Amino acid sequence: MEMDKTSAWAGWVYFASVMIFIIGAVQLLTGFVALFKDDFYIHNGTSLVVFDYSQWGWIHMLIGLCLIATGVAIGAGKMWGRIVGTALVALNLVSYVAFLPAYPLWSIMIIIIDVLVIFALTMHGNEVKA
Amino acid sequence: MADVTKGEVTSWVGWVYFAGLLLILSGAFQMIAGLTALLNDKFYAVTHQSLLVFDITTWGWVHMLLGLLVIVTGTAVMSGQTWSRVVAVVLASLVVIEQFAFITAYPIWSIVMIGVAVLTIYALAVHGGELKREAFYR
Numbered sequence: 001m002e003m004d005k006t007s008a009w010a011g012w013v014y015f016a017s018v019m020i021f022i023i024g025a026v027q028l029l030t031g032f033v034a035l036f037k038d039d040f041y042i043h044n045g046t047s048l049v050v051f052d053y054s055q056w057g058w059i060h061m062l063i064g065l066c067l068i069a070t071g072v073a074i075g076a077g078k079m080w081g082r083i084v085g086t087a088l089v090a091l092n093l094v095s096y097v098a099f100l101p102a103y104p105l106w107s108i109m110i111i112i113i114d115v116l117v118i119f120a121l122t123m124h125g126n127e128v129k130a
Numbered sequence: 131m132a133d134v135t136k137g138e139v140t141s142w143v144g145w146v147y148f149a150g151l152l153l154i155l156s157g158a159f160q161m162i163a164g165l166t167a168l169l170n171d172k173f174y175a176v177t178h179q180s181l182l183v184f185d186i187t188t189w190g191w192v193h194m195l196l197g198l199l200v201i202v203t204g205t206a207v208m209s210g211q212t213w214s215r216v217v218a219v220v221l222a223s224l225v226v227i228e229q230f231a232f233i234t235a236y237p238i239w240s241i242v243m244i245g246v247a248v249l250t251i252y253a254l255a256v257h258g259g260e261l262k263r264e265a266f267y268r
Binding site for chain 2: 012019022026040106109116
């Protein structure tokens with residue numbers, strides 16, 4: 001049990017891994033809705049900050065897939081996973097800030113989770129390193 | 131078994147019992163949300179068209195099923211089964227994603243459920259290993 005020699009904080013990384021997987025899945029969902037069911041969103045396309053719904057759809061799907069892959073890598077204790085993960089979560093956060101008019105509730109919830117994940121990765125990230 | 135004794139059992143082990151109880155509570159809540167969807171769907175703030183996927187009846191059964199699984203897993207977590215912690219994290223993740231999709235129907239409920247599920251994942255991921263050690267010493 002390598003993690004016992006570090007500290008209980010290593011569990012934070014497993015937490016981050018699971019949460020990154022979840023926000024990746026939610027972002028995929030956001031992308032699918034933007035592509036196939038954009039009348040679900042509150043605003044019509046013209047009031048978005050940048051891009052239209054189909055462009056947002058592809059952007060969300062791309063970031064979402066990368067997040068899911070990174071979540072798996074972090075769970076496996078990969079160093080690059082934590083660096084890439086932090087960058088991707090930051091990207092995810094910015095994308096949801098810009099996407100906020102479309103569906104504020106989703107954006108607010110995701111932004112809160114993002115901050116938690118960044119905290120877990122930056123404060124306790126190096127403790128899982130074998 | 132030898133490595134089980136390594137590491138400390140801190141007072142944080144209580145987090146795992148906390149997670150077990152939260153799971154049972156959130157499972158019960160899922161079932162209430164499911165029953166509401168099946169028996170009194172006027173309670174929800176939406177028309178059927180504005181749900182993301184499924185209709186309200188299908189959601190009712192999804193909630194009921196997930197709620198039942200979560201309650202069973204919660205009781206297993208309380209008794210310190212290792213498999214139950216893995217299953218619990220998977221189920222709690224499902225709850226988060228499911229509630230994101232259902233958030234239109236009753237936003238406040240969904241927000242509370244997402245918060246509870248994230249707290250559960252935290253408790254199990256960060257403090258889960260300690261219950262195993264405690265069971266060893268007992």
